[in-house]
């Protein structure tokens with residue numbers, strides 16, 4: 042009798058391989074999210090600066106990120122940079138560069154939005170208390186910004202986690218790639234593909250779901 | 265005679281269009297309560313905002329206890345520590361409990377020890393009847409309670425002068441008096457104040473002196489008795505009349521209606 046498709050997942054180290062692939066996905070996403078948060082803060086503040094040049098620079102950056110498919114950006118960095126500058130970047134590094142380029146702009150725009158959504162009276166009444174500019178930011182504006190920002194930032198983070206699936210196109214062996222390898226080995230098993238992708242779906246769900254629960258919790262908690 | 269706290273000399277201020285303040289001068293002495301009234305858009309808020317540096321003035325001079333405070337940028341926060349201000353909108357910091365709102369200025373701007381500030385804050389809250397709200401978040405308070413906390417927050421800085429800009433304008437009518445009573449209490453305690461208000465009966469009760477501002481100039485100045493009962497200018501008379509209502513004539517024969525929309 043032929044095995045059920047799902048059983049192939051428990052043959053040998055297949056499941057472990059999937060988990061290793063998932064770890065690659067997560068590592069990539071976490072590095073990207075961390076860097077995007079740090080650079081995004083700078084980006085957001087630049088967008089709010091009174092000077093024209095940084096503002097225009099950030100706007101252009103954001104537009105590029107919005108209209109360029111991430112996959113194209115990945116190809117440009119992974120294949121293009123090697124040809125153009127002779128940089129032989131490995132897939133993961135290329136992915137971190139591209140996703141951070143994207144995440145920085147998106148996060149920066151969220152930070153800008155959160156900062157501008159705070160009424161002017163908050164700044165003014167903090168100023169009227171005689172607080173310095175730095176302290177107004179530290180005690181009044183940033184805490185409120187973070188509260189508005191965090192749910193949206195978490196949503197962006199889950200988007201980043203999902204988008205990392207693209208890196209299999211530049212030869213990074215993340216969870217989806219591992220899945221395809223497993224399916225390839227069991228090509229005789231017609232329903233293997235379904236079960237492998239189903240498990241990958243579950244894995245993504247298990248990773249992203251807590252994030253969206255957290256986002257929803259924070260949203261209602263701070264509303 | 266008591267010392268002059270605030271001296272505003274011939275200040276001018278315009279935004280894009282014509283001048284909003286066109287040569288305003290005034291002097292407020294220690295412990296004095298000056299009420300500024302005038303029609304909407306005459307520059308009352310702008311005047312108060314210029315005093316604590318939220319707006320820059322185009323010309324003129326502002327002094328606090330003799331020290332020039334206008335035209336500064338670098339150490340403006342030090343000036344503002346001596347000038348309290350409460351606005352019309354509820355401007356408590358929504359992410360902080362009442363107690364943290366009250367402590368922020370004294371602890372973070374003045375560097376006073378937290379425990380001492382907390383004790384004082386509780387006493388002040390007691391005075392305005394909100395001691396049990398120390399740990400509450402602003403959004404759980406009523407408008408009147410918020411404005412009382414905002415007053416306490418400004419007072420916690422022990423300012424030389426308190427500027428109040430229509431602090432009851434956004435309140436439901438039944439909450440106005442609980443806030444204004446706190447102001448009257450502060451006035452009795454000797455607090456120096458410049459108050460902008462549309463509550464004329466309150467103005468009359470609290471003021472030592474009334475200024476009537478119109479189109480960016482002080483048109484009339486006098487004691488509350490004089491200003492409210494025998495205004496000198498026709499403009500002031502008309503302004504005061506806008507707060508009274510003509511009695512209905514011919515009451516006989518009109519059936520009382522119970523129409524709520526009427």
Ligand SMILES: Nc1ncnc2c1ncn2[C@@H]1O[C@H](COP(=O)(O)OP(=O)(O)OP(=O)(O)O)[C@@H](O)[C@H]1O
Nearest residue numbers: 279280284302303304305306307308309310311430
């Ligand atoms: N930041 C600003 N930019 C441009 N114009 C302003 C600004 N602030 C105030 N003005 C204008 O200055 C004039 C005076 O405004 P101000 O707020 O001082 O009036 P006010 O006497 O406080 O009126 P109200 O009783 O309605 O509060 C108004 O015509 C207003 O439109």
Ligand SMILES: [Mg+2]
Nearest residue numbers: 308309310430
């Ligand atoms: Mg006003």
